[in-house]
Amino acid sequence: MEAGTLAPGEDASPTERLRDFGRKRPALVALGVLATIVLVLIAWKGLHSVAQRGLIGLSTGSIYALGAVGLTLVYGILKLTNFAHGDFLAFGAYMAYLMSVTWELPLLLGIAFAMVMTALLGVVLEKGMWGPMRARGAGILQLILMSIGLALVIRYGIQYFWGTELRNLDVNKTDTVELLGLRIGRTQGIVILVGFITLLGTGVMLRYSLLGKRMRALSDDLDLAETTGIDTSRVILWTWVFAGAFAGLAGVLYGATTQLQPEMGFELLLPIFAAVVVGGIGDAFGALAGGILLGVVVEWSTLFIDAGWKSAVGFIVLILVLVIRPQGIFGKARAL
Amino acid sequence: MTDAARREPIFEAQGVIKRFGGIAAVDGASMSIDQGSITALIGPNGAGKTTFFNVITGFYKPDRGTATFGGEAVLGRPPYVLARMGMVRTFQITKALSAMPVVDNMMLAAPDQPGEKLRNLITQPGAVRRREAEVHEQAMELLDVFNLAKLAEHYAGTLSGGQRKLLELARALMTRPRLLLLDEPMAGINPTLGRRLLDHMQRLRAEDNVTFLFVEHDMEVVMGHSDRVVVMAQGRVIADGTPDEVRSDQGVIDAYLGGGA
């Protein structure tokens, strides 16, 4: 332990300096680690496989990222660990199903409907449940358990109305598209496109728009933001609108590339949490990066392990990050 | 205890550095505390007093420096180890455990309780019971000294702010500390209560040779009740002497009036 043994004036040892560097430039370190992994994979499995799986990973990653952005903002601003967020995605997927399969309206309308309905769900819950609980000074355990109760209500509500059979959105799942010698499902390609455009737009919005800046300010320090005269309750509502809308969109995209079933919410919850943690709680850009990163890494893992174990990779990443750097790659080193 | 033994340092810190991000909140602070003395740690806002306090009590990990307590190296060791060695701290925002009765708060603090180890509950039930009875008696005695005895069975959460402060001090004393570090003991309490606390401090010093270090903003208290005053500014110790010496030190006056630079 250096602390007790270094007298003032002594120079830092190389290991100390390396660790300091790691602490100050985590993004660079993460990038470096990632680059190393990519190079090793390419050497082992060939550029084509790595790129192919990477492309698929971008599709899953966009979905994670969309889910993660909403979750991290809610988490960061309201200190709410929303275990029901995954079920928001499921809700969106089933709303789209309702509109475009049951009512046979165009899928684009279905997507819009999903986003609107999920955003509405978020707002209604904020007004009816989260807001009042916060006002009463509810503790963290109460909120977590309420979100779990909510998760159960949404998931099994979906099961009540739509049963447990697998359902499909009316999309073409077999057509593939070729890009630079790589093959990808047409739907997945669209997911990547939609995902990236949305995420880019979100990034721009968060960085440059007034609302975006306010959301980030609240996420950073709610009490401080309140003293600066920002109408926090409006910003909070807008946060839920975004969180809901993106969750709904992510759910539809996920349903489009796979299938709909009531458990899909929970299946998505943990990877989304992982993305949030990797990126740093409350950091929206971190969540974007974390989601994409996670999607890609999980897909790459299938190069050498059985597909059944894919989820385990997500857990390993989550646990590793929590052990090595709990504040995530982009988070600040707050005392945890 | 002879005067010479009283004046031996019980705690020494050297060159303590603590950085947050790129800024050194504590930038090479050194001090020495004599046994049986009452030392005040003062300084303008942002001087690093609280950070220094948290570092030497084990709640922050230092980046550099050394410290010894009773001759043993202590910097960087976890708080519970320091507490067991006799270096006990209180908190500015009192941490009276509100979900427990007052007497439980007190009994919690007693050292050497075999009943705190699971193993002993099974293998030494008699010893556990005996020590519990002992601890209970000591707790009630101490509560009596602080006029809190009638509140013994009340949940600590129902006490007033001032009573909680007294409870925290009483509880700290249950640990039989050699060095008691008080974090702004006068904050938020009325003058009468403050005087009582100070009286207790003087009595403990005289009767049990307890050493005190306290961080404080109230200058009257500092000047009137401490043997030594240590002044910090910008992470360093800029003055260290008797209240009178420190009061007239130009560097200290500048630090409080000037700020910056």
Add this chain to the structure above:
Amino acid sequence: MSELALPVAISFDAFTSLGFWISVGIFAGTFTIFTLGLQLNVGYTGIFNFGQAGFMAIGAYSMAILVTDKGMNFWVSLPIAILITMGFGLIVGLPSLRLRADYLAITTIAASEAIRLTALNARDLTGGAQGIFGFGDSWDEVADSIEGWLEWLGWSNPDNLAPLLIVVWGVALLLTLTLSKAQRTPWGRVLRAVREDEDAARALGKNAFAYKLQSLMIAAALGAIAGFFLAVNLAFVVPDSFGPTFTFLGYAVLVLGGLTSYWGVAVGAIILQTVLEGLRFLELPISEVKVSALRFVILGLVLIGLMAFRPQGMFGKREEMVIGD
């Protein structure tokens, strides 16, 4: 994928059948043991352990593997399985107990799911989705003896699930008593301090981390014991039995009975199990699947309602509801 696997023996037209309610009672007893661990963790140490189902799985699978694969005697396998589970408690706890409350919740769920995933995929070891069966012979012998005693005591032709009911509740009550007593000791006092404010405990010389680890490992052991009863009850162990829904049900029992009440756990378990199973028999013009879904919707609403309006549950103490974060 994470639905509870219920015993196939239940028949729906047996509403008034004693056998059905004995079965409910067995589940209630199993839940009680399971949730006692949660009470120790959440109610008395302030640890949000959401991975209890994972510990249950480790206990059940360890026993099953030791008996069927390694040919070990059933009774010998039990303490070994408990030790294995406590070992997992240690592995999970060491890196995650220093994290703050909500991170711990996420980590423990992830760990629990990782365990279930392993059970599902490591086919050679765990039998995959089919699971393991055939470990219950030793128990069956004991059950027969107990049935014999029951007959001798006057109950002609007792239900063959009755012995399990008696044993599970005997164990549950014994554990409740033990935990209750342990709570009133100096050890229990330190736990309560850690629950509210770790720093305060540390400043008074208590190694908070060590206590949290002990708490988690004991909960793991309790989870393992619940796992044994579940396994013996179903006569097989499959991954589906150990999903997070089981943990969530445990939390529902916990908050219903009341955080900080060990005896409340038993009451909460009985009530919840009765309500959930009793719902099967409502004459509703809806399909079985819908009824099944409705049960969990109601569970979710109960959780929300309790947290909103009566967080201390039936027997909890409002003054002790301070779980520091």
